[in-house]
Amino acid sequence: MNSLRSTSLVIFALIILGAIIRSLIPADYDVTAEETVSHDAKKAAMSYLAFYKKYNSKQINQYQIIDIRDKYAFDKDHIPGAVNIPYAELLKKSGLSQINKKPVLVYGQQEATSAAAKLMLFQLGFENVNYLPGNFQTIKQFVLEEFDPVHSFYSAEKKQYNYQNYIRTNQQAAGQAPQKQTDTPTETINVSGGC
Amino acid sequence: MGPLIPYGIINPEWTMPIIFLIGLGFGMILEQAGFSSSRKLVGTFFGYDFVVLKVFFTAAITAIIGIIFMDFFGLLDTSVIFVHSNFLNSTLVGGAIMGVGFLLGGFCPGTSVAAGSIGKVDALVFIGGLFIGVFIFGEFYGTFDGLFSGHYFDREKIYTLIGLDKGTFVFWLIIIALFAFAIAGFLESKVSNEALKPADVKYEGYGLEVLLLFAIAVTIAFMPGKSVNTFNELDESKVYQKSLNDAHRVSSEELAFNILHEVDDINIIDVRSEADFNQFHLPGAINIPYPEITKAQFAETFNNIMGKNILVSNGGVTAEKAWLIVTRMGFQHNYVLNGGLNKFINDIFYAPKPDPDVIKMEIHHQYRFRQRAAKVFKEGEAKKIVSDKKVEVPQKKQQPVQISGGC
Numbered sequence: 078m079n080s081l082r083s084t085s086l087v088i089f090a091l092i093i094l095g096a097i098i099r100s101l102i103p104a105d106y107d108v109t110a111e112e113t114v115s116h117d118a119k120k121a122a123m124s125y126l127a128f129y130k131k132y133n134s135k136q137i138n139q140y141q142i143i144d145i146r147d148k149y150a151f152d153k154d155h156i157p158g159a160v161n162i163p164y165a166e167l168l169k170k171s172g173l174s175q176i177n178k179k180p181v182l183v184y185g186q187q188e189a190t191s192a193a194a195k196l197m198l199f200q201l202g203f204e205n206v207n208y209l210p211g212n213f214q215t216i217k218q219f220v221l222e223e224f225d226p227v228h229s230f231y232s233a234e235k236k237q238y239n240y241q242n243y244i245r246t247n248q249q250a251a252g253q254a255p256q257k258q259t260d261t262p263t264e265t266i267n268v269s270g271g272c
Numbered sequence: 273m274g275p276l277i278p279y280g281i282i283n284p285e286w287t288m289p290i291i292f293l294i295g296l297g298f299g300m301i302l303e304q305a306g307f308s309s310s311r312k313l314v315g316t317f318f319g320y321d322f323v324v325l326k327v328f329f330t331a332a333i334t335a336i337i338g339i340i341f342m343d344f345f346g347l348l349d350t351s352v353i354f355v356h357s358n359f360l361n362s363t364l365v366g367g368a369i370m371g372v373g374f375l376l377g378g379f380c381p382g383t384s385v386a387a388g389s390i391g392k393v394d395a396l397v398f399i400g401g402l403f404i405g406v407f408i409f410g411e412f413y414g415t416f417d418g419l420f421s422g423h424y425f426d427r428e429k430i431y432t433l434i435g436l437d438k439g440t441f442v443f444w445l446i447i448i449a450l451f452a453f454a455i456a457g458f459l460e461s462k463v464s465n466e467a468l469k470p471a472d473v474k475y476e477g478y479g480l481e482v483l484l485l486f487a488i489a490v491t492i493a494f495m496p497g498k499s500v501n502t503f504n505e506l507d508e509s510k511v512y513q514k515s516l517n518d519a520h521r522v523s524s525e526e527l528a529f530n531i532l533h534e535v536d537d538i539n540i541i542d543v544r545s546e547a548d549f550n551q552f553h554l555p556g557a558i559n560i561p562y563p564e565i566t567k568a569q570f571a572e573t574f575n576n577i578m579g580k581n582i583l584v585s586n587g588g589v590t591a592e593k594a595w596l597i598v599t600r601m602g603f604q605h606n607y608v609l610n611g612g613l614n615k616f617i618n619d620i621f622y623a624p625k626p627d628p629d630v631i632k633m634e635i636h637h638q639y640r641f642r643q644r645a646a647k648v649f650k651e652g653e654a655k656k657i658v659s660d661k662k663v664e665v666p667q668k669k670q671q672p673v674q675i676s677g678g679c
Contacts, residue, residue, distance in 0.1 A: 089484045092341055093491050106508060110597050111566045117593060118563040168512045189592035189608075193515055196596050200508060210589075233587035237614040240552040243621055244649045 107202035117196060122210045123182065125220050126229035132220065141177060143167075145185040145194050146213065155213070156184065156221065164190055168197060180205035186212050188233040210234070278352050280577045299386050308387035310378025310394065317375055319463045322456035329449050333485075336442055340492055346505075352568045360423035377401070443493035446485060511600050520595060521610040522582050524619035525638060528645045530582075531555055537579025543594045544585050554584065554613075562590050565597055574603040581606045588612035621646045 108116075131137045142159040144151050151161040164185065166172040181203060185191040191208040198206045209216055210232040219228040276282040282290075305327055306312045315321025342348035374380050377398045379387060384402065387395035409416065431441035514520060530538045531554060540557040542549050549559040560570050562585075574581060583591040583598075583606060591608045598606050609616060623642040626635045 086480060086484060089488065093487055096341060096344060096491055096495060106505075106600075110505075110601055114563055114566050114597055165516055168509065188587065188589045192589050192593050193596055196593055197508060197512055197515075200600070232589070233614070234585065234589045234612070236548075236586050238617045240613055240617060243617050243646075244552075244554065245651065 106200050108200055113196065113200055116199065120207070122188075122192070122195075122232065123207045124230045125210070125216070125224075126226075128182075128209060128216075129220050129224045129229075137182075139179060140182045141179040142182045142184070143176070143194075144213075145183055145190060150186065150213070154217070156216065159184075164194060167194055168201075173201075176203065180207070182207055182209065184209040184213060184216060188212065275348065275352055278572055279349070280572075280575050298382070299389065302383055302386040303390065307383040308390055308392065308395070310387070313380070313383060314375060314378050319459050322460060325456055326453060329452060333446060333449050336445065337488060337492070340438075340442060340495075344495060349568065349571075352571060355429075358425050358428060359421055360425070362420045362422065365419060439493045439495055443489045446489035446492075450482060450485060505602055506600055508600075511596060514599060515596060518610070520599075520607050522607045523610055524616045525641060525645075527554075527582060527609055527616065528620055528649075529641075532645060532648060537576075539573070539576055539579060539581045540584055541573065541581050542584050543590050548586075557584065562594050565594050566601070571601075571603075574598045574601070574606060576603075576605050579605065582609055583607065584609045585612050587614050620649065 128137075131140070137158065142156055144155050144159040144161045145164040145167060146155075146161075147163050147165075148161060151159075155161070160175060162172045162175055176198070181198065183191050183194045183198075183206065185194065185208075188208075188210050191210075195206045195208040211219075212233075215228075215231060219225045219231060277284055277287065302308065305323065307324070307327075312321055313324055316324045339348065339350065339353075343350045370380065377384075377394075379395055379398045381402060384395045384398040388399050413420075431438050434441070436444075527540075531540075534556075540554050542553050542557045542559045543562045543565065544559075545561050546559060549557075549561075553559065558573070560573065564570070565574070583594050585591040585594075588608060588611045591612060595606055595608045611619075620642050623639055623646075626639050630636070
């Protein structure tokens with residue numbers, strides 16, 4: 078009985094010790110997944126209109142613009158004042174050390190990658206991160222060369238087609254085409270109990 | 273890691289055997305603690321034996337400490353644990369009936385079964401009464417309904433009702449338990465009924481235990497709410513490594529092929545808003561809007577062990593973000609429709625006819641597949657079309673499952 082008692086006492090002591098140690102270890106992320114999603118869902122990407130205004134009034138100098146395309150594409154052409162940190166190096170030490178305290182603006186070859194870069198940086202504790210929608214070609218075409226007000230709120234995420242005109246689901250087509258009755262094999266589960 | 277069944281570590285088919293084993297263990301412990309004796313049980317009411325209070329209070333405290341620490345270490349996702357809704361009226365009435373029945377009959381439902389299984393006649397009579405009660409309640413359910421579902425308040429926890437912090441509440445609960453044990457011990461020594469006194473092995477003193485329990489209570493009171501990383505979570509470098517290549521992206525043709533062939537283990541998750549989803553969605557898609565993907569109720573959907581989840585949005589951007597988050601949360605087999613629905617329509621319906629001089633046959637096959645897919649999608653008849661590519665689609669064989677129990 079005494080060994081049981083001492084064992085349980087040791088286990089309890091270990092649990093307390095573990096809790097203390099665990100609270101001292103820093104976490105990988107600075108924000109939880111829930112916080113990331115709720116923050117990101119509220120704060121949309123910077124629109125071309127906002128970017129154009131800042132770009133013209135030189136307010137853009139307050140931002141650190143990061144080009145996450147590869148070096149070749151960056152050398153060919155880029156937004157003036159941008160720093161090149163390819164996405165493949167963004168989270169390495171060499172990449173992170175180049176980002177200073179300024180608000181960060183990310184753009185790249187694909188909107189999905191820019192958004193991913195923003196999300197990754199936000200989860201690492203960079204609070205003021207944003208990205209430009211579209212890719213460098215659209216930014217160049219609609220903002221840098223000549224601002225096109227039609228594309229003030231351009232985004233790859235915008236609906237480009239009326240999808241329902243292209244893809245009819247079975248319910249929609251039911252009125253027009255006779256539905257074929259198909260026999261689907263039914264799963265038989267035979268459960269027999271014992272005594 | 274836990275709870276084990278919702279996170280897919282234990283197959284749900286094991287639920288029943290596990291319940292059976294836990295039930296056996298529970299019965300064994302009841303019997304071991306002497307709970308098959310009604311004299312011992314009702315001792316709480318007469319003050320000569322508080323073993324019922326001690327056992328159940330200890331069980332509750334142990335469970336609370338276990339859940340809090342496992343939550344803290346990230347071993348248990350408490351948001352997934354099922355919590356019963358509260359119905360105040362039925363709880364009060366049921367508690368009163370249970371108390372009176374306990375005092376009169378000398379058993380509570382669980383202990384009556386434990387005592388019945390070792391052949392005590394009074395326990396068997398008690399179980400008979402239990403079934404009569406169940407029968408009456410079942411037959412006159414309509415009459416009792418107002419009482420049964422009265423004063424409903426949803427899954428409210430005591431500490432939020434009182435307005436206390438969880439840690440502080442547990443701290444006070446442990447202190448109350450310690451005092452209750454001390455008072456029970458004092459009363460037991462006052463009320464003399466030597467024949468029925470518990471014949472425990474006496475320790476010299478409970479000083480160390482009390483000290484440790486107090487230390488645990490203090491630790492819980494000062495523990496930070498929850499660490500940011502849970503056990504399942506991938507750290508950022510792993511998520512980042514996965515996001516570097518295109519392995520998590522699915523092409524328009526691959527998705528079209530899967531829809532047209534109605535492949536079972538493909539699960540299309542539409543992360544757009546509900547309004548967009550209602551206006552149009554791909555055949556067989558389900559809707560989980562992006563702001564809601566971290567909710568516990570969708571954990572099982574994202575944790576698709578047997579198949580593939582394909583996340584879909586208009587342009588693939590929101591889907592990519594959702595993918596990053598669910599991957600961080602430790603769910604595998606999630607994929608993104610590359611370029612979203614926009615690229616899907618563009619690829620399938622506006623495919624440029626390849627130059628006939630192109631030698632690579634794959635390009636011609638792809639074009640022909642796109643044209644057929646477009647035709648089928650337009651006609652709304654998502655049935656068989658045969659692709660030129662000889663792709664073997666793994667079809668789940670539906671075998672009759674036979675579970676036979678023996679004796």
